[in-house]
Amino acid sequence: MPSTDRSASALRDLRRPLFLTRLGLAAERMWRAFWPALSIVMVVLACLMLGLQDLMAVEIVWGAAVVSVIGLAVTLVRGILRFRLPSRAEALARLDATMPGRPIQALIDEQAIGGDDPASIAVWQAHQARMKARAASARAPQPNLRIAARDPYALRYVAALFLAVGLIFGSVLRVQSVAEMTPGGSARAAAGPSWEGWIEPPRYTGLPTIYLADVQGDTLEISEGARITLRFYGEVGALTLSETVSGRTEDLPSASAPSQDFTVTRAGEITIDGPGGRSWQVAVIDDDDPHVDITAPPETEAAGQMSLPFAASDDYGVVSGSATIALDLDAIDRRHGLAIDPEPREAIIVTLPMPIAGDRRAFSESLIEDFSEHPFANLPVTFTLQVEDETGQTGTTEAFSHVLPARRFFDPLAAAIIEQRRDLLWNRDNAGRISQILRAVSHRPEDVFRSDTAYLRLRVILRRLELFDDYGITDMQQEELAQALWDLALILEEGDLGDALERLRRAQERLAEAMRNGASDQEIAELMQELREATDDYMRQLSRQAQQDGQDGDQNQQMSENSMQMTQDDLQRMMDRIQELMEQGRMAEAEQALRELQQMMENMRVTQGQGQGQQSEGQQAMEGLAETLRDQQGLSDEAFRDLQEQFNPGEGQQGQQGQQGQQGQGQQGQGQQPGQGQQPGQGQQPGQGQGQGNPQGQAQGPGQGQPDADTLAERQRALRDELNRQQQNLPGAGTPEGDAVQRSLDRAGRAMDQAEESLREDDLAGAIDNQAEAMDALREGMRELGDQMAQQQQQNGQPGQGNSEGDRQAQNRDPLGRDQGSNGSLSTDESLLQGEDVYRRAQELLDEIRRRSGDGERPDVELDYLRRLLERF
Structure with missing residues (x-):
């Protein structure tokens, strides 16, 4: 076959890859x-x-359209001039270049020499056949669309990104809105121009949005x-806006802009022309x-709190307010200690309460604050109230002059102390x-002071005051002395048991006199409240006196079986009954009930305990474990102080002298548990008498008077032995509850040994751990023992059912005035809360606990009980 026919046949086989190559070019x-x-x-499609186009003025849209059209025309013309369709030869050359040896070009070529030589012809034909076979495997190359050299800033990618954003966040249907900007270019324009608008009042007004067309x-x-928002539809320029309500003078939009805000x-005036x-x-x-207005003068409440009623109003609502209390120097009687000019002090600024x-x-509230300890207390001041609305506008009252209400002291000596403060x-x-004045007042202390403690505190304050005055009193020293004088005045004002009883009698007499003279209901209600407060004060003083008597004298005083106990709830019910009788007009019965209440209050006494002879076995065990726990805590504290001394020698020695003296007193009775006998030789534990030979508590020997490790170890051993003895006397042996208590105490014993x-x-x-x-x-053992005792009480029934010991123990009262229960129970089913305001009473009880x-002066047993209450609730 001639070479021309063979090349034509080969190229026919390459028509498909040749077409694809030409299309790629x-x-x-x-x-x-x-x-x-x-x-x-x-870019234009993305914007549409x-x-x-709906957010910009029509002039800007038209300008952008013109620029886009011109740019598009220029780039199209340049592209047409540069574009040229690829020829067949170019496609063959591109396809042939993808294969080794360029087989397509070899098929097109003809033999130049040796055409008459059969051997040469045979070689050429073999070469042509080999190239044809190679050309048969030709594949169209991929087109090269890289134009980074022509677009160094990648503008094509930016345009593609814009288009993607338009497709995702826009809508193709919005493209047609641009037709509305052309004269007669939309159906809306054909129907005529239209408009719509809305009025949106400020959010704080709470008013609804108004549709202008309605x-x-x-x-x-x-x-x-x-x-105000307006939208114009139809032919641009058919509708225009003119307004004089915004006061705009700069950056005014076009009057025919489709969007107006x-x-x-x-x-x-607002006018839409067209x-x-x-x-x-x-x-x-x-x-x-x-x-804002002050509706009434400020008043003082029972505890010295000031209550200032006020009323505030605003057309859309008040958001905040404040009260400024400034000293009114012109109204002060500048005599005695106020004769000299006062030290500059800033006015008091407090936030006014707002309705939640x-x-x-429009609302009324009361500003309640306690300024009893402030330097302005009981002095003329001016009250200025200010409120603010959402826009920042303020309203202020005129200065209201009045004495700043605070706690008043009726005891003459306490009032004198407060005046000097x-x-x-x-x-x-x-x-x-x-x-000088305080020294003159306290010249004969036996005539004015009811207790030595108050007199001694005054002497300390005097010495510090004179010492500070010699070197100039600093701000901190001034505050310290003022606080000390305040605390002393409180002690003098609250007084002792006799003062509380006198106030109670006076309140009862005033109430009885008011009932006899036919006083008004309001007066009787005020006197009844005074009686309640005086009763509460007397009960507190009575309880405090009983605790002091129990600490200073015999802690195990007996109470007669014929005596009667009263709780705070009992007194409350009696006074409620008296008030109910007065409200019903039964004054004779109310007077009789009041006399009975007065007689019971005067005969009342508070007992500290019922004696060990009346305690159950479980109660004795509980008290013994509590004492062991306190001794272990004291031993751990001493070990910790020794550890501190090892790392910081000499630190804290100033405070150790007094501590050692207290330890020497407190350790004398550690070996004797309440209500429990001691074995011979256990009356005093090892190391307890170290402080007795050194009353001043001075450092002794090595270690600066601290017990050495052997002494602490001996005391720990003695404490372990005492725990062993207590374990032998625990109730409930053989029961699951008793076994649980024993396991906890065994664990405590092993820890003591370690x-x-x-x-x-x-x-x-390691010892402290x-x-x-x-x-x-x-x-843990004490908690389990308490659970065991409570369960035993449930099994044995309530007090008064044949258990005489439980009956006697049921007379016990806890620090809250509740029955402790029988058989060692630490809880009671008695209702604490009566009346409607249960949650307020519960909060008051928790605060009192x-x-x-x-209060560190209370007995350890009571403090331990209160801590357990806080842990539980």
Whole structure:
């Protein structure tokens, strides 16, 4: 076959890959020529789909359209001039270049020499056959669409990104809105121009949005700050806006812009000119300033709190307020300690209470604060109240002059102390005068002081005042002395049991006199409240006196079986009964009940305990474990102080002298448990008498007077032995509850043994850890013992059912005045809360428990009980 026929046959077999190669070359040249025009089209479409034409003025849209059309025309012309369709030869060359040896070109070539030589012809034919076979495997190459050299800033990708954003966040349907900007270019324009608008009042007003097309009449009343939005549809320029309510002078949009937004700041006119247009006269509703008034003079409540009633109002609501209390120097009687100029002090500024719920457009509240300890207390001041609304407008009252209400002291000596405190806070230059007056007052203390404690505290204050005055009183020293004088005045004012009883008698006499003279219901209610407060005060003083008597004398005093106990609830019920009789007009019966109450209050006494002879076995065990726990805690504290001394020698020696003296007193009775006999030789534990030979508590020997490790170890051993003895006498042996108590105490005993071993090895840190573990086990054992006692009480029944011992124990009262129960029960089923306000009473009880638990002067048994109550509730 001639070579020409063979090459034609080979090229026929390459028609498909040759066509694809030629098409790829055309795509390459078209992309290189027209990519700028395509980028412009993608950007324009993205903007139209996102609706940017609706957000800009029509002039800007037309300008952008002109620029886009010009840019598109220029890039198309340049692309047409640069574009050229690829030829067949170019396609063959591109396809042939993809294969090794260029087989297509070899098939086209003809033999140049050796045409008459059969061998040469055979070689050529073999070469042609080999090239044909290679050309048969030809594949069209991929087109090269890379144009990075022509587009170094990748603008084509930016345009593609814009188009993707338009497709995702826009809508193709929004493209047609651009037709509305062309004359007669939309159906809406064919139907004629139209408009719509809304009035949005400020959010704080709470008013609804108004649709302008629904407004009847040509007058609008709009709140100041309202926002008006208008939309024009149809031929651009057919509708225009003119308004004088926004006060805008700069950056005004086109009057024919399809979208109009502005804020109303003043009265004026709004006009839409064009087919279907309207006009309105706008009147602005002013946002008035808020208003506040003091509705009544301030009053003082029982505890010295000031109550200042006020009323506030605003057309849309008050959001905040404050009260400023400034000293009124012109109204002060400048005599005695107030004769000199006062030290500069800032006015008191407190926040006014606002209603948590409800309407704040008009409300009444009371500012309740306690300024009893402030330097302005009981001095003329001016009250200025200020409130603020949402827009920042304020309303202020005129200065209201009045004495700043605070606690009043009726005891003459307490009142004198408070007066000198006021003079000290007025100006510290009064210190010399104050010391002279206090020394004169306390010249004969037996005539004015009811207790030595108050007199001694006054002497300490005097010495500190004179010492500070010699070197100049600082701000901190001034505050310290003022606090000390305040505390002393409280002690003098509250007084002792006799004062409380006298106040109670006076309150009862005044109430009885009011009932006999036919006083008004309001007067009787006030006197009844005074009686309740005096009764509460007397009960507190009575309880305090009983505790002091129990600490100073015999703790195990017996109560007669014929005596009667009363709780706070019993007294409350009696006074409620008296008030009920008075409200019913049964004055004779009320007077008789009042006399009975007075007689019982005067005969009342509070007992500290019922004696060990009346305690159950479980109660004795509980008290013994509590004492062991306290001893273990004290031993752990001493080990901790020794550990501190090892790392910081000499630190805290100033405080150790007094501590050692207290330890020497407290340790003398550690070996004797309450109500429990001691074995011979256990009356005093090892190491307890160290402080007796050194009454002053001075450091002794090595270690600066601290017990050495052997002494602590011996005391730990003695404590372990005492726990063993208590375990032998525990009730409930053989029961699951008793076994649980024994396991906890066994764990405590093992921890004590390890603590003893650590102390003998001088490992104080390890000993403290073991002692902490022992205390945890002891607490767990006490809780389990309490559960056992409570369960036993349930099994044996309630007191008064044949168990005489339980009957006697049921007379016991806890610090809250409740029955403790029988058979060692630590709880009671008695209802504590009566009446409707249960939650308030519960909160008051919890606060009282917290207050008493922080009083270090109370008995340890009571403090331990209060701590257990706090842990539980």
